[in-house]
Amino acid sequence: MHLDRITTRTLLDALPGVAYVVDLEGRILACGQGPWREFAEANGAPALADPRVVTGRTLTEFIEGEAAREADACIRRSLLLSRRDRVAYDFRCDSPDRIRRMRMHIRLLRDGGEPQAFLYQSLLLSERQRPALPLFAPRLPGLLDEESPIVTACSYCKRLRHPSMLQVWLTPEEYAGNGGRNDARVSHGICGDCYARVNAEFFGEPERS
Ligand SMILES: [Zn+2]
Structure with a gap:
């Protein structure tokens, strides 16, 4: 097989976690199928399980809360404007009866030094059952x-x-x-602790690649 026959979707499907590519304007260009379906169904949003439904929509449609939407836009702006090419932060993505600790990685993809898109990848760190809330x-x-x-x-x-x-x-x-x-x-x-933590992560010392 030639490398140029491997599509973006093939690569996204092969990555662990939920992986998707977002263009510079914040539209979802592609997402991995398997994990996305599991993730959407586990979070009570089976209508979003089909990547074809998600592709072309803006990422902000899927982020709850104005403060978190602004923080996400701020991360993308800061990646475009700084020498830094990636950030990572931890968050929780619970369903009524499960505690899920996740880590989000966001990476600016460049081609010849020119920004092209963002790769988002959220990984499940741990999951445990609790009485339903x-x-x-x-x-x-x-x-x-x-x-x-x-x-x-x-x-x-x-x-x-x-x-x-x-x-x-x-x-x-x-x-x-x-x-x-x-x-x-x-x-x-956004609570005060997370505001400080996320701020320090985004605007702290650049992470070495
Ligand atoms: Zn918090």
């Missing part, structure tokens, strides 16, 4: 009472800020153990 189950809009309290979830570590304890970020398990309501409405933000 209905707060994280996908819900149809309109089913929640407008009187329900609003709980802010950190887009990176998934800790929750309880409305009655505004300064405290609780892990989802602590939230449930402290009588946190399951009918709360969830908005997304």
Whole structure:
């Protein structure tokens, strides 16, 4: 087989984790099939399991929370403007009954020194079962009472800020153990710890290739 017969999709399918290529404007150009399907189904979004549905859409459509969308755009801008070509950060991507610790790698792909696209790759670091937390189950809009309290979830570590304890970020398990309501409405933000951690990662010392 000649190397030029290996397509981008073949390569993405062969990479561990969920891998996808995003153009400089933030549109998804290609993604690996197998892991993407598993990932979408595990996260209660089977409609997104087909890479053909995802290809051509903007990455921001799949990022929950304005703060996390801005952080992602900021990472891509900083990679384009700096000598650095990659960043990595840890995050949690839970489903109602599973705790998943993940690591995201984002790499700027260049050709002859010219930026071409970004390679995203998210790897599962660990996964374990927990009693289901209905707060994280996908819900149809309109089913929640407008009187329900609003709980802010950190887009990176998934800790929750309880409305009655505004300064405290609780892990989802602590939230449930402290009588946190399951009918709360969830908005997304970034907690102070993750803001500092992610900021240090993006704007700290350049990582050596
Ligand atoms: Zn956080």
